[in-house]
Amino acid sequence: MSQPLLSHQLHDEESDEHDDWKDPSTSPKASSSRKYFCIISGAVGLTLVGMLMGAFLTPLDHGNECGLQHPVNLTNKPLVRIVKDPLLSTQQTTNHTEQQQKPRNVIMMISDGLGPASVSFARTYYQYINQKPYDYKTPLDSIHVGQSRTRSSSTLVTDSAAGATAFSCGIKTYNGAVGVDPQGKPCGTVLESAKHHRNMLTGLVATSRITHATPASWSSHQKDRENEASIAAQQIGDNPLGRSVDLMFGGGYCYFLPKSDQQSCRPDERRLFEEAKHNNWTTVLHGDRKAWDELDMDPSILPVISLFTSGHMSYEIDRDHTKEPSLTEMSDKALQLLSSATKETEQGFFLMIEGSRIDMAAHSNDPATHVHDILEYQNTVALVKKFVDEHPDTIMISTSDHETGGLSLARQVSAKYPKYLWYPDVLKGVKRSTAILAGDILRTNAEDRQKVVENQLGIQDITGDELKKLAKINSAKEMDIYLASMVSIRSQLGWATHGHSGVDVNLYAYGNSVDEFRGSHENTDIGHILAQKLDLDMDAITKELNK
Structure with a gap:
């Protein structure tokens, strides 16, 4: 058995410091003197300001050192107000200039099944195998801004379909619902409105089947997530809106092949790749990494479909790099293509990236596979952050649809009291x-x-x-x-379930003007904030879909 990885011990010095050093300004006598001084100086200051300005200045909604509840802004900086946004569940500080900033590009990243415990687990494992210090931060750690509450309309524990629809449509719906409301009616998505109202380019990148619940919830509408054959048809443009997606990288080409093909998952003879070519898809590839590698980084290849596997793409620990690109590689090519194609236009792009198989490894309670897919997702986050740094008109958001497995960084292995060990x-x-x-x-x-x-x-x-x-x-x-x-x-890692759990998941954001994402949010808030930032009208899309 390997040696356990022990936590670093923190020195308990705070009580000694507080006994040995005391600020004389905190003594009763000093506090009393400063209190009277603050009252007098505050009153005089307010009187002089009233005489000079002849008007009331907008107060800040917090106190100051002197205990004044409404101190006057005597600086030349813009006044900051506490604004209640009807889309958000908490108050937040913002200013008018920042509210007006609109991103040109939005990258929505989803780490399927990644809960807070899994974030800690992967970080600690990475620290151990790479001999990093105990306070090492992963690419996600430095942009953690809040939490997302994950329940669906039907239960406390959501599935990926309802979870992704909360992001894409900004509504709560039942488990199994893909881009539809609780009554089963289609709801307009962020991606669809970005495409049809803002003329933005749009893309989907996933390591699952591209027809799986999460990518499907941005690009199709089905009462039952299992109807992947219908989802595939909608994704290529067989729906009331026509084609809404410009780029799709991932797995699952079996749903695009006719039933007579040995690799098909379809119940009929529709040849969706052929239909896509007739539907103005310029580049259509499947099962051919070499051809994908050789694609020109030129906007003329868009719209593009490239699906690498019949089913889900491989776990990162199993991946044959000669046959399947990594999540990072697919995301890199997607960013290059979409940014190149929008370089000379006013409109930008919307890209959804999903680390799909983090979830599936947790369903198996397979810790090694789980951690490898998490670390690959972290690599992709680092890539996207670099892109945002180079393109300041871009924001990225990363969160999970739910937690999977009920992972705990502890395990009771005997009747005795545990020793707080783990063996990486x-x-x-x-x-x-x-x-x-x-x-x-x-x-x-x-x-x-x-x-x-x-x-x-x-x-x-x-x-x-x-x-x-x-x-x-x-x-x-x-x-x-x-x-x-x-x-x-x-x-010595513990699991509570082979399914999902109902815990809140971490919310991350990076780029200019992302303060709206700070705090604890319902998952639907994320869709609302994206729509607000991009000036979208998802209600109009909903009406069009339900004609």
């Missing part, structure tokens, strides 16, 4: 996801399964009971979960 070296030894490994083990003779586990998971202390269990399992799902449990218990 266990995760370093894992070479593949438990989902992929489960299939490999089931194809292996029972007597050889120990060797596969030792080699691929790095577990060298398999118990007799574990060997018996490995020999008996004949279901891929059961094997996936059992292998993940073997890793989790050795690293």
